[in-house]
Amino acid sequence: MRLVSAIGLPKATLPQLIKETRKALQRDWGHERLVEGPGKSLGKNEKQTDRAGETNMALPVDLRDVQRKMRAYETRLGGLERQAEADRRQLARFESLLTQDDAADAETLAHIDLQRIAKHLQDRLAAVSISNEPFPHMIVDDLLPANFYELLVDAIHPAVFFSGEKKSKQDFRPNARLAPPRTKSIWGYMDQQVCPRVLMPILLERFRPQLDAHLRTLFGEEALDRARELPMTTFEGRIMRRRPGYSLGPHQDPMRFFLTALLYLSGSSGDDARWGTQLFAADRDFTVSVRNIFYAESEGIRCTLAKTAPYRRNSLLVFLNHRSLHGAEISPESAPPDLERFAFQFYIGPETGALRELLPSLPAERRSMWRTRHEAESGDRV
Numbered sequence: 001m002r003l004v005s006a007i008g009l010p011k012a013t014l015p016q017l018i019k020e021t022r023k024a025l026q027r028d029w030g031h032e033r034l035v036e037g038p039g040k041s042l043g044k045n046e047k048q049t050d051r052a053g054e055t056n057m058a059l060p061v062d063l064r065d066v067q068r069k070m071r072a073y074e075t076r077l078g079g080l081e082r083q084a085e086a087d088r089r090q091l092a093r094f095e096s097l098l099t100q101d102d103a104a105d106a107e108t109l110a111h112i113d114l115q116r117i118a119k120h121l122q123d124r125l126a127a128v129s130i131s132n133e134p135f136p137h138m139i140v141d142d143l144l145p146a147n148f149y150e151l152l153v154d155a156i157h158p159a160v161f162f163s164g165e166k167k168s169k170q171d172f173r174p175n176a177r178l179a180p181p182r183t184k185s186i187w188g189y190m191d192q193q194v195c196p197r198v199l200m201p202i203l204l205e206r207f208r209p210q211l212d213a214h215l216r217t218l219f220g221e222e223a224l225d226r227a228r229e230l231p232m233t234t235f236e237g238r239i240m241r242r243r244p245g246y247s248l249g250p251h252q253d254p255m256r257f258f259l260t261a262l263l264y265l266s267g268s269s270g271d272d273a274r275w276g277t278q279l280f281a282a283d284r285d286f287t288v289s290v291r292n293i294f295y296a297e298s299e300g301i302r303c304t305l306a307k308t309a310p311y312r313r314n315s316l317l318v319f320l321n322h323r324s325l326h327g328a329e330i331s332p333e334s335a336p337p338d339l340e341r342f343a344f345q346f347y348i349g350p351e352t353g354a355l356r357e358l359l360p361s362l363p364a365e366r367r368s369m370w371r372t373r374h375e376a377e378s379g380d381r382v
Helices: 002-006 014-029 038-055 063-098 103-110 114-126 146-154 181-206 208-219 221-228 352-361 364-370 373-378
Strands: 137-140 163-166 169-172 232-242 247-252 259-265 277-282 303-309 315-320 326-329 341-350
Touching (some): 114 181, 146 181, 208 315, 208 364, 221 352
Antiparallel strands (some): 163 169, 247 326, 259 315, 277 303
């Protein structure tokens, strides 16, 4: 039953639901014998009818009402049985996914040529210029070799393995405990090999001038050399599943991330530029003084949509996390009701331990920029 609960199937079993139905019958009809079976119930009613005729008393139960309610409850029980059977079939499917033999996937991974992927990425990223409006970013089409991209898309698992309270906003992390082995192994390779070992070094080199200016803003001239030496890594790789009703206003990502990358994946309705990422221009310069996500409009900053990075299969959007107000919206009025928008997101930033060692050495005004919103509002120091 732990697996059933984890994947979101109904927690109540069919026997429990039938028991609840029996209790409801007892409550509605006021007599325990009525739920023991139609024959016994009607036999009891016949005796009550005889006694009622002899004593000229009112019937305790209206037989027509009994029959009507019995039909209603039988209909309900039939529906529960059909639902239970559907749940059993779905559970069997999930169990087959979770117990797949991953030998074939191991062989597939063994034949992936990481050097070939690296050469393809190097060529694709070198061919695209960085745009500075409304903030430094790149949009790269055909990012991955076609066969590796198709392998990733084919390994995206059923929607039930995505987590999130809202159906319009659900995520999956490759290191999740509950997931098909194929998904974990292939997307784990993307998250743990391709992103940190190949993509990250190329992106850091391409954005070096912009990152240098960003480090000067964050750490000051006096700590710039130490900031340049911070060891970098990738963070929070996840597949994002977005559906109609999803909306995220203009915001900047947490300060500890220096670059944000989004790889767009094929969805249920194919490519559609409208479901890409919105890039906003602010009505004035602003300084982010907390390390949390920064929502511009909540701070009184007016934002204007400058462009939309189009939602195209196998395309990458990457941008510097400095005054980089971005968002997304999938309006239920304009989107097909069955639309699914998939993208893989990850961040690049300094290793957490190294950053923590550097911050205490900064001047007070620099350290204050790394407070949480709660610390800033309460006046606490870093």
